[in-house]
Amino acid sequence: MKKFLAILVALAVATTGFAQAKLTLMQGKPEIDAAFKAYAAVWSKANNATLTIKTLGGTSNAMGPQLKADFAAGSMPDIFTIEGPEAYAEWAAVIADLSDQPWVKNTSVAFKSGGKVYGAPVAVEGWGMAYNADMLKTAGIDPKTLTNYAAYKAAFAKLDGMKAKLGVNSVVSMAAAIDMGWVVAHHNFNSYLSNGLAYDDKSVAKDLVAGKVNAKRLAEYADWVELLFQYADKAVLTTGNYDAQVNAFATGKAVFLHQGNWTDPNMKAANATFKMAFAPHGSMSTATDGIFVAAPSYYAVNKDSKNAALAKKFLNDMITTTEGQKFMVQDAGMIPAYSNVKLSPTGQLSASVQSWAASGKIYAWNQGLTTGDFRDKSLAPIYNQFANGAINKAKFIELFTTAVANYGK
Amino acid sequence: MNKKKENNAVFWVFVTPVVFAFLLVVIVPFFLGVWYSFTTWTSSARAGAGTQFVGLTNYFKSFQDVAFSFSFLITFGYTLVNMVAINFVAFGLALLVTSKIKGRNLYRVGFFLPNLIGGLILGYIWQFIFNNAIPALGHTVPGLEGLAKPENLILATNTGALMALVIVGTWQYAGYIMMIYIAAIESVPMELHEAAQIDGAGAWSRMMKITVPMAAQAFTVTMFLTLVQSFKQFDVNVSLTAGGPSTMFVGKPILGTELIALNIYNTAFVSNNLAQGQARAVIFFVVLALVALIQVYLNKKKELEL
Numbered sequence: 001m002k003k004f005l006a007i008l009v010a011l012a013v014a015t016t017g018f019a020q021a022k023l024t025l026m027q028g029k030p031e032i033d034a035a036f037k038a039y040a041a042v043w044s045k046a047n048n049a050t051l052t053i054k055t056l057g058g059t060s061n062a063m064g065p066q067l068k069a070d071f072a073a074g075s076m077p078d079i080f081t082i083e084g085p086e087a088y089a090e091w092a093a094v095i096a097d098l099s100d101q102p103w104v105k106n107t108s109v110a111f112k113s114g115g116k117v118y119g120a121p122v123a124v125e126g127w128g129m130a131y132n133a134d135m136l137k138t139a140g141i142d143p144k145t146l147t148n149y150a151a152y153k154a155a156f157a158k159l160d161g162m163k164a165k166l167g168v169n170s171v172v173s174m175a176a177a178i179d180m181g182w183v184v185a186h187h188n189f190n191s192y193l194s195n196g197l198a199y200d201d202k203s204v205a206k207d208l209v210a211g212k213v214n215a216k217r218l219a220e221y222a223d224w225v226e227l228l229f230q231y232a233d234k235a236v237l238t239t240g241n242y243d244a245q246v247n248a249f250a251t252g253k254a255v256f257l258h259q260g261n262w263t264d265p266n267m268k269a270a271n272a273t274f275k276m277a278f279a280p281h282g283s284m285s286t287a288t289d290g291i292f293v294a295a296p297s298y299y300a301v302n303k304d305s306k307n308a309a310l311a312k313k314f315l316n317d318m319i320t321t322t323e324g325q326k327f328m329v330q331d332a333g334m335i336p337a338y339s340n341v342k343l344s345p346t347g348q349l350s351a352s353v354q355s356w357a358a359s360g361k362i363y364a365w366n367q368g369l370t371t372g373d374f375r376d377k378s379l380a381p382i383y384n385q386f387a388n389g390a391i392n393k394a395k396f397i398e399l400f401t402t403a404v405a406n407y408g409k
Numbered sequence: 410m411n412k413k414k415e416n417n418a419v420f421w422v423f424v425t426p427v428v429f430a431f432l433l434v435v436i437v438p439f440f441l442g443v444w445y446s447f448t449t450w451t452s453s454a455r456a457g458a459g460t461q462f463v464g465l466t467n468y469f470k471s472f473q474d475v476a477f478s479f480s481f482l483i484t485f486g487y488t489l490v491n492m493v494a495i496n497f498v499a500f501g502l503a504l505l506v507t508s509k510i511k512g513r514n515l516y517r518v519g520f521f522l523p524n525l526i527g528g529l530i531l532g533y534i535w536q537f538i539f540n541n542a543i544p545a546l547g548h549t550v551p552g553l554e555g556l557a558k559p560e561n562l563i564l565a566t567n568t569g570a571l572m573a574l575v576i577v578g579t580w581q582y583a584g585y586i587m588m589i590y591i592a593a594i595e596s597v598p599m600e601l602h603e604a605a606q607i608d609g610a611g612a613w614s615r616m617m618k619i620t621v622p623m624a625a626q627a628f629t630v631t632m633f634l635t636l637v638q639s640f641k642q643f644d645v646n647v648s649l650t651a652g653g654p655s656t657m658f659v660g661k662p663i664l665g666t667e668l669i670a671l672n673i674y675n676t677a678f679v680s681n682n683l684a685q686g687q688a689r690a691v692i693f694f695v696v697l698a699l700v701a702l703i704q705v706y707l708n709k710k711k712e713l714e715l
Contacts, residue, residue, distance in 0.1 A: 068453060092454065235544065238562065239562050239564045377664075381662040
């Protein structure tokens, strides 16, 4: 037994030991963790290195505390993900310039600052109102008409009257509990910031950061929020978690789902076989024919890492080799953000995002232009109270306006 | 070498590793933390950001934040209710398992078990019970339909969510406190009980006049433990309510069940303000130390020597 143990220890030392370079990658997508680890093992073997994948996901900003702890301890990961300008600012001093990387010419959505490339896009992601196409067909509603508030209002009312026939508990699966604050105060909030605007029009977000709201836009947006909350399952809305929200739709208990294409693996796990796709948000009275699509997170390389060159090689291998592409698109089910990748994910919602993007009908993700503090601590409680029925629409608008006026104070 | 010197050497050999560890993981971080609370320290690599001394700014800002004051208020409330609940339940359980009831050793183990489950997991389990199991009861058991209504969900209201924290806190900690009470109750000399019985004292008066006063030392310990445990409640808070639902406090919408430890965490990591979180932690330390000292002083006065 002792001998056996000694051999084991020796083996462990030999395999992890001296000659190999060690890389650590920290990322925030639990749904791709298994696929990522499998690819990391293949890549490590081929490159005589050890690549460790650390996944910290779940709630918004879950990676932040761990990155800070690792940074303070002097063991910052070699590659880590950032989500836009706020996160970039936090780590600007250690992020390597990737402008000279070969993959840069193959993507239009790399993270840039001051004309230089600092982040390799993880994937293209999108959300709108995911709908159950079979149910809409039964109800005689054409999803193409769902582009503004009035259309949604009529559709929701009609569907609400057919709940028994459709076998659903509610029309919309929506979540606004505090730990689901990211659904309302990040994603839904973005309807106010960017719906109906040109892709690079950041005026509403910039005004907001300066403390000003667009009253007309906000009034229409508040109607939309009220409509979503009104036709949602109250239990899921006020106390449900991610699984409760997504599974209500996946198991045919709701016609619409307010989430993005990252729910594809959940749909697969729940054996959801019905036809589904995305429709635009109805946050305005004018028609907004597009969904929110962006590459919201990026791989950044730690420039102080002694293996920075190898880290860059890994990113390049992942994007350019067949194995890397297979991992990103087929195993992890992500929509590639690189033109040289010819594969397509199989999930229905991802396919829907791709078709919206292909026809150019997309609106931006601008919520990342505001701080996480503002969204999680100022906005999320307001949505939560509106969902609980503690405040009405007028009060919602008032509190929202006050929160914006106090932005950053 | 004489005997005394030798003893001294042995003393230092044994105590040095402990002192070293204590310095390294308690004393140094503590004073470093106090220092950071007076600076703009942030554990990140913000370009051009250095650590500057800013005096009491972080403390003033903490007191200006209504959410922080609210967290203190509800933490006091929570602590009070939680201490009473845990100690009542624990003492009751201790009486039960020191009586002649059948299978008492099995109960001892059973009541102690929840304490071995991590708080985070426990929070998620109870979240499932409150959000799914209880409404499911309402759907299936006739006469309990009210439980299935969304407006009756325990975690959907503020007081409900706070009570849920107390229920889970009690469930988790009562078994541990029970162990201390068991030891205290079993150490009460039987002669006292026998003498009182001969004098005609009933079970209730024997408990109140003999068991409780004789267990006063245990009360000092259990009160202290439950006080500190309740004040520092964090993991169950994160997983069970995450601070929700929201409530209004002096005209501002804030998190309704954000206990002080969670408030400190959110300040440091959600708001990315580590130095201010550190300042709040220092305030928390001072308050908790004061409250705990007062509690121990009051309890000590009630202890008696045989």
